[in-house]
Amino acid sequence: MAFFYYIQHVSKTTLRTLKRQVLIFIVFTLCTFVVKGEIRYSIPEEMLTGSIVGNVAKDLGLDVKRLKTGSARIFTDRGAEYFELNTNKGTLLVKDRIDREQLCARITPCTLNLRIVLENPIEFYIVIVEIVDVNDNDPIFPNKNIKLEISELSVSGARFALLSATDSDAGLNALLTYTLTPTDNFNLKIRKQSDGSSLIDLLLVKQLDREQQEEHGLLLTAIDGGSPPRSATAEIYIVVLDANDNAPVFTQEVYKTAIKENALIGSVLITVTATDADKEIHGRATYSVTHVTDDSGDLFEINANSGEIKLTGQLDYETFRMYEITVQAKDPGGHTDSCKVLVDITDVNDNIPVISIISVSNEIPENSGPGTVVAVINIQDKDSGKNGQVTCVIADDLPFKLKSSIKDLYSLETDTFLDRELTSQYNISIFAKDGGEPSLSSSLILILAISDVNDNPPKFENQHYTAFISENNSPGYSFFSLRAKDDDVGVNGKLSYFIEQCLVQNISVSSYVSVNSEEGSLYALRAFDYEHLKRFQVSVIAKDGGSPSYSASAVIDIFVQDQNDNAPQILYPIQNKASAGPEMLPRTADVGYLVTKVVAVDMDSGQNAWLSYKLLKFTDQTLFKLGVHNGELRTIREVTEKDSTRQTLVISVEDNGQPSQSTTVTINVAVTDSFPQALAEFNDLSQEASGEGDLKFYLVLALTILSFLFITFIVILITFKIYSWRQSRLFKAGSNGNLPVIPYYPPRYADVSGTGTLRNVYNYEVCLTTDSGRSDFKYIKPVLHSEPMSTYIAYCKCVQL
DSSP states (O other): OHHHHHHHTOOHHHHHHHHHHHHHHHHHHHHTTTSSEEEEEEEETTOOTTOEEEEHHHHHTOOHHHHHHTTOEEEESSSSOOEEEETTTTEEEEOSOOOHHHHHTTOSSEEEEEEEEETTTTEEEEEEEEEEOOSOOOOBOSOSEEEEEEETTOOTTOEEEEOOOBOSSOGGGGOEEEEEEOOSSEEEEEEEOTTSOEEEEEEEOSOOOTTTOSEEEEEEEEEESSSSOOEEEEEEEEEEESSOOOOOEESOSEEEEEEETTOOTTOEEEEOOEEOSSOGGGGOOEEEEEEEGGGOGGGEEEOTTTOEEEEOSOOOTTTOSEEEEEEEEEOTTSOEEEEEEEEEEEOOSOOOOEEEEEEEOSEEETTOOTTOEEEEEEEEOOSOGGGGOEEEEEOTTSSEEEEEEETTEEEEEEOSOOOTTTOSEEEEEEEEEESSSSOOEEEEEEEEEEEOOSOOOOEESOSEEEEEEETTOOTTOEEEEOOEEOSSOGGGGOEEEEEOOOEETTEEGGGTEEEOTTTOEEEEOSOOOTTTOOEEEEEEEEEESSSSOOEEEEEEEEEEEOOSOOOOEEEESOOOSSOOOEEEEOTTOOTTOEEEEOEEEOSSOGGGGOOEEEEEEOSOTTTEEEOTTTOEEEESSOOOTTSOSEEEEEEEEEOOSSSOOEEEEEEEEEEOSSHHHHHHHHHHHHHHHHOOSOHHHHHHHHHHHHHHHHHHHHHHHHHHHHHHHHHHHHHHHIIIIIOOOOOOOOOOOOOSSSSSSSOSBOOOOOOOOTTGGGOEEEEOOOOOOSSSOOOBOOOEEEEOO
16 A cells, blocks of 8 residues: 555656656567567576576577577667677676665666677667666665754644654655654654655654753654665754754745756756744754755755855766756754755756667678668767767668667668679768757768679770781781770689681681780781781681680781882793794884783782883894883884884883892894794794704795795684674774764773782774774783683784874
């Protein structure tokens, strides 16, 4: 019954404390749905160090091995650690002496909230330990020697205030009962206050008589409700005064005031007032502070005459939120009255949020998906209300987010996919800001490294390259280099180069070129010949060292550059071991008459195949002119009787290479008007060239040849007569405006894209006159060169008879 009576009379402050505790209990109950589990233990205070609180592993359903592999540890927001976790047995042990009165003062129930943290993966468990009070504190009187002065005029029923005893225990252990001995003249009157405390008055039951007894000695005993009970005593020494028969009375039994925790020293809290019905000196009361909560008497002082209470020390809301001051008013006659002053401390925003890292990963791979936990953060603010409401954020431009699982705990997670090639390290600034006015904030920087995975293929700067190498090169010559780039690092970014196998002229390309596997340099494995191989392709593959590996390829067009390693070749006139056949020059030839044309080719290309023609030796310098670029041998004057009938010319054909190469050809020209004469001249020339032989044999041979040529000439002459007759008809038709248009094809002397200086087919303009029926024509058959190339030369010479 005494307990229920105590509960019914608790103060409003105690009710607010109970509401906050109930709210905290509800919040932690809801958090059990977020964390892995929650358990509660109840232990008495003052347990010995090493005492077992409970088997955490068993109660949470955890394997003891999990506590070791997860590096289980206790995290608490209290300043001191009172418990430790035995990971070998899974038990929670008392680490240090627990004093409930020091830990929670008058707050009930007294609980400690622990968090057990496991890593790999990160898990949280909440352990709530309630500290049960034991009766380990004696009641204490503020003053064990109480001196009272009581007037003999005091009538029965007069009350004299006594100081109540205090007990640091809670609940039944703190409930006090009082006894007084002896009780002949006095008794006790206990008045219960609205906050649950008691005021003790010494009640005069029998009027005193100073003449019979001037002094009285009493023993006041306070007994708590513990089992076994504890007690304390105070001696009351009473001096009987004469005359003054009225005691001062406070206008209120309880005064209430509030002050901010940052109030300046000297600030006035409140003024208490007591009135006394007596007059003059007997009615003049003096004030004094007889008791302050937790012996904090150095924080307040009272003006003895005015009752004004001032602040004399620095307040701290986080240490004490309310103070109870007992003030006594005493008149000169010794009559006293007392009251209580309740001082509520108002919180101000004077504590910055504190950011603590519970668990953190210093490096994560770049292929970590969204939602990967990077760190677990705890944020505390000692202030209350809005001043203690903390908002935690990070920069918006980072691929991370903060997620709050339970109160004061945040997990830093990845928000998107990461890319080490874009950002290899993040400096994550975490900002915590409370809701006070003005608000206070703090920050913390986490450095997170991103490890590489092989997610980038190699890349060449170009997909197609062009390389050049001169023919006749030395084997092993490095003629080109290419490199690929890989954005990955380490083994993932180390590249090796290979040549993709293919065939070039039915031969593997690896027999032509090789590549340095580390540097990407190309080397020629053989000497190239431009005339046989002008161009081929090589495909180079770059492969990284990742797993799985990536590769890329590039195509290289290799052009073999020509060198002047081929001398010109004479296609016409045909050269053989015997003397060259003669060219015929009629004596009636005009100036500019085309005697013959030297046709030559060069297997080289470009300027190495640009040919020029020169006369090295000649019989008559004034008779012939040689075209430098076309090789045409023409007359530069008319033939005279003085000119030799046999003309011998040595012509040099030279290319434009560096250094240049040349070939010579000898041309014999017979100056005559008839073919037999030319043949005779040729025979004479042949005889002169040979220098020996049987004259008769050559005469017979000459006659045979002349007969054959004569018959051939007759056939050709008849053929061209018919042809001339047809051409005359065409010319006559042309005189009437019906001459057909013959297209003009200019000579072509160089073939840039081919291997020689002339096209396979050469066209020459045919000049015919109206009397061309008397003309002779000579046809020379096409010449087949020994190279795998067909060259057709049609050469037509017009001779005026």
